[in-house]
Amino acid sequence: MDYMKSLATLSLGSRLKRLSDQLFAEVAIIYDQAGLKLNPNYFPLINLLNSVGPIGITQAADYLSISHPAVSKIADKMIKEGYLIKQPHPTDKRASLLSLTIKALHIIKQATPVWEALKQQLDYIENLQTHSLLTSIDQFESNLNNYNLAQAVANQLTRKNAKIELINWHPDYKNDFYKLNFNWLESEFYGDLTEKDKHALENPESYYLSHGGYIFFAKQEAKIVGCIAMKPEENGYMELSKMAVTPEMQGQGVGRKLILEAIAKARELAVSTIYLETNSKLKRALTLYQHIGFAHCNHPKGKSDYHRADVYMELKLYV
Known part of the structure; x- marks a missing residue:
């Protein structure tokens, strides 16, 4: 080894x-x-x-x-x-x-x-x-x-002790929602945006909120460092999507906080099942989902509408 x-x-x-x-x-x-x-x-x-x-x-x-x-x-x-x-x-x-x-x-x-x-x-x-x-x-x-590594590490160590606040959607954070998700798609999938992605990111109010969905943000001091979206589907299902965390805050528990907040909201709404779609190369995200209780399942449609998604997972809340 x-x-x-x-x-x-x-x-x-x-x-x-x-x-x-x-x-x-x-x-x-x-x-x-x-x-x-x-x-x-x-x-x-x-x-x-x-x-x-x-x-x-x-x-x-x-x-x-x-x-x-x-x-x-x-x-x-x-x-x-x-x-x-x-x-x-x-x-x-x-x-x-x-x-x-x-x-x-x-x-x-x-x-x-x-x-x-x-x-x-x-x-x-x-x-x-x-x-x-x-x-x-x-x-x-x-x-x-072009990156001040020493200063970035010092800043992260300072931010690590700052409290993470979870907040609901506000129009002021619309650009943050877009940038957080576009940046990770750019990093992992060369900015591959489907039409559904564009609709969700450019018009989150009509894609999520007008259908009874929610968008939560993780805020540290004055900066948005993470986000997650949820959209209700038929038969008591809720889609969890567009979870993104800034690179410097990854591994700090921000993603876990966001998912648990979404699960709490789903329980409040009496949702039976939360599902998500992801990619098998995103090892850290997959480990997090599994630790929280999401299980690998066959895709109900046979395959995802997102060609980059090769993993489908569900979390049963009410059986």
Whole structure:
């Protein structure tokens, strides 16, 4: 068992470090077999200087998107091993330029066919992936750079202690209802909206409320952090749908509170059965439904009107 896999995103940094260590170890073996006396860690900087010519450490850090101290540390090692020299900057006396030595140019010539073969084999492994690893890394790096993770965690820890208030529908929260549901549909199903979805989200008053339905919201301080809708059907059935919770509040019990509020309202209305439709890949939601008492059942119509829904569940209130 690989325990780090069970930690999911919490082990992301550790797993990327593990993958990096494995790749560097493999490259070190390849270099040794090819007779290359080159530290694999030098590849980004030696390749950059070979491509753009002499540059300063600050420029190199910008090109490689790594810290100035990290580039400086690698450059110092490469200077000691004879791969780099520092030259005076032609216009700035306070700065210097990193330049490749004859030794470095010789090693690049020797390494080039090895790098080409290595790239072909890594491309082959990359093409075996269901989703491109390089594209995923690009997206994740971009998202992380545009997201203040440290501040978001601090804010969540602060919000965690703030009280969750459950409130009924109000027109002021119509946009929240739309955004909460559209965002999770965008995240999980690429924004796949059926005509029923559009009606429900754009006109919840006519879709739910005018038919005797209800919409509840979870509110924390001044922010809406979750929602759920219920719509009465024939024969004492009630549909539970459009449950959504903001990403930062997931796992905090908000969804459970919303479902229990809906169940309480259903009991008050003497509903016999609550049903819902979902997708089998939404593991966290499925676990929550099962813990509350929902059971998997055959779909009464044979299949759902929502092509993304492959799970039908019911909760019996009055038998």
